[in-house]
Amino acid sequence: MTSQTAASAHLRNVNKFYGPFQALKDVSLDIPPGKVTCLIGPSGSGKSTLLRCINVLELYDSGEVRIDDQLIGYDSPGGKVMAANRLREMRREIGMVFQQFNLWPHMTALQNVAEGLERVRGLKRPEAQARAREALAKVGLADKEDNHPSHLSGGQQQRVAIARAIAMEPRIMLFDEPTSALDPELVGEVLGVMKQLAAEGMTMVVVTHEMGFAAHVADRVVFMERGEIVATGSPRDVFNNPTDPRLASFLQGYRERNSLDF
Amino acid sequence: MTEIIQRYGPDLLTGFGYTILSWALGTLLGLVLGFMIEIARRFGPAFLRYPIRAYVEFVRGTPFLVQLFVLYYGGPLIGLRLDALPAGILGLTIYGSAYFTEILRAGFDAVPVGQVEAARAIGFRNTTIITRIMVPVMMVSALPALVNFAIILTKETVILSMITVPEIMFQTQTMMSETFAFVAPILILALFFWGFVELISRFGRRLERRFTHYLLDRS
Ligand SMILES: Nc1ncnc2c1ncn2[C@@H]1O[C@H](COP(=O)(O)OP(=O)(O)O)[C@@H](O)[C@H]1O
């Protein structure tokens, strides 16, 4: 299903304010194509904000965000806000998965996945449904297509949400704490689907508290604190040899809370 | 009694007809206008917000009868010369729109932000988000209030008699003044509204089931 080439994303000196509060401080980050980049850091450090600036669910105030080499959010660096239709076009390339799943409750699993194919990609209903079925099969939910979200477990809902995103054939996928709202026993099925996507070469940016997932699946780990990127590196560098004291104390705290090693 | 009904039967039927017609059009147009006002307030330019608030406060803050008089007797002063029926329907439309818009506002507010963001992230246009996501989702919470206000509007229609719309109140009043009968006209009026409201609430419950079917256990 990931027939198109994976996209890269690039942030250059991105700043984001909420009123007087600065949520992102001069953030620069390159997200390589076809790789998994995990964002970790304490709550409130700006991880979601960074992720949401990539598909402009939040409009950054200054700097540049690019998908491959195309600027998103503004017409030109420091220029006018991008026209709505142009932004919609660019968003088609970017899939997003949310902590709270955000499925549409009045639609079945199949309709949730097919809706975007019909309304955004303009496919005829039978074609849209056929592709939606493929996507549901891929996340292991072929038999649940007629269920409404209220009749799916959290893990199943999140897998439908992933199917909804991948059915659009995005070239990059954003995950904002995709397993944080799940009961522990349901986390595995969602991470499993994500691993499969990673193995297929999807560009993935994953905000996560699942250090195990970050350690084993990420190609790169980015540690944020107070709106800044404090450390970046391979999982080995970040988890085993944290040079930055703030990163070291974050990991220490995590280990103590979870009393486990990775 | 039967004699009265024979004599006034046709007039009463005409009255029922006008009541139902003005209620149906007033409610429908009021809902449409209320929806447009809410969309303008929510998605339109900021400068519309204050006039919209003033409109809603004015309509909700004055009696329907006063609004109707202003429209029917005051209208001609500004060149708006309407017959009684169109004036009555327009009055109901305006009156209803202010309440409907507030009900819809609460409904829109209750749509989880994340569900809208999910649609934006996929690339839906605003109109699609409104019609395909927001409206169906909010109907679960808004529909009972909408139906309730539609029922309240059935009873506001009697005020149209004050500007000579020949609806059921107008007919029964005529009947009373001509026959000095009291019980029969009031009884007819009461029975009519009872049946009318019952019909609307049944229809409302059916609509509610349609919009909430996914909440019921059936899988
Ligand atoms: N819409 C908003 N309005 C005001 N402040 C916000 C908003 N969204 C986030 N923030 C603030 O920005 C900071 C970063 O938030 P967020 O990116 O959600 O952090 P994280 O995802 O790392 O927990 C937090 O301090 C949060 O309170």
Ligand SMILES: [Mg+2]
């Ligand atoms: Mg967050």
